Amino acid sequence: EADIYQTPRYLVIGTGKKITLECSQTMGHDKMYWYQQDPGMELHLIHYSYGVNSTEKGDLSSESTVSRIRTEHFPLTLESARPSHTSQYLCASSEYSGRGPAYEQYFGPGTRLTVT
């Protein structure tokens, strides 16, 4: 079983608030990812990190920012939330499995964000 945690699981906030979604993993994985997903729909990569002090934007443009100060921690911040940010945010981590190019990812349970 993978150990990757996200808090909060559900969040309802008003427009203009600053929020931070937390993601932590206890597996020592160096690669971590944030995805945005409307429930049950396609996954969109918004940020990724290949190690401490390394962060990159993903395929989908996002107004959020991330940081990676510690291996196990990869928080996502929205400085001013808007209704268009309403979505599910999934955090994942990965490590080379040792057999072929198999960078399987392990996912947290997700944060369902609603901005009113």
Added chain:
Amino acid sequence: GNSVTQMEGPVTLSEEAFLTINCTYTATGYPSLFWYVQYPGEGLQLLLKATKADDKGSNKGFEATYRKETTSFHLEKGSVQVSDSAVYFCAISMDSNYQLIWGAGTKLIIKP
């Protein structure tokens, strides 16, 4: 570029029916292949994987075989249950990149 195409959903079946969800890929190299499952309100879980041609991944009664000649990795199960209702994602991983390339997902609904 590299891409994954999945059968469009929703797929609706009766309990104990045979399931196939099609997945094909386009890749310039020799990818590893994955199926993930997402139950309602949860994150994704790895269901099975295959890393080389003719490998068969299997888990929880689901199977998929890496078919290099047809660039496919179709998911099958002989007898589905209501508890298999979920969204299923096909994905590939290239050795030149640490990211997964995802299909759009296929929603599966099993009726009792």
